[in-house]
Amino acid sequence: MQISFDLDSTLIPHGNEFEAEKSNFLAKILGVEPIRVGAAKLIFDLQKDGHTIHIYTTSFRNKIKIRLMLFYYGIKVEKIITQSQNQKTLRSRNINASKYPPAFGFDLHIDDLKGVEMEGQKLNFKTIIVEPNDENWIEKVKKEISN
Numbered sequence: 001m002q003i004s005f006d007l008d009s010t011l012i013p014h015g016n017e018f019e020a021e022k023s024n025f026l027a028k029i030l031g032v033e034p035i036r037v038g039a040a041k042l043i044f045d046l047q048k049d050g051h052t053i054h055i056y057t058t059s060f061r062n063k064i065k066i067r068l069m070l071f072y073y074g075i076k077v078e079k080i081i082t083q084s085q086n087q088k089t090l091r092s093r094n095i096n097a098s099k100y101p102p103a104f105g106f107d108l109h110i111d112d113l114k115g116v117e118m119e120g121q122k123l124n125f126k127t128i129i130v131e132p133n134d135e136n137w138i139e140k141v142k143k144e145i146s147n
């Protein structure tokens, strides 16, 4: 499956909303953002199971910075869609939503926002919603993917 992950409050904590992997001095110098505990392992496991992993964010971060950040944690993803491309693509297709994963070929999108889940119900795309305070989020994601 083509699976996309949101960044903010899904993989990257806002403040201390969830525990992050430890990072070293080099990470701080490079401006590598913290990543949720277990995220790297989850992504490796999904890739090992044959899934292709992408990033789909409505932030305007620089793609190279996102790749560098993921690379620091040993993560490689296929596509990275940021807000500039998202807006352009959705506007050109006349889609009135914050996210529309099928426009980028994604079968399933993982996000923290209930609003994205509602868009999915309305526009017919699959989501898994993970709360920032859900300590069993990895099990939840794996279970819903295998269903």
Ligand SMILES: [Mg+2]
Pocket: 006, 007, 008, 009, 010, 111, 112, 113
């Ligand atoms: Mg988010």
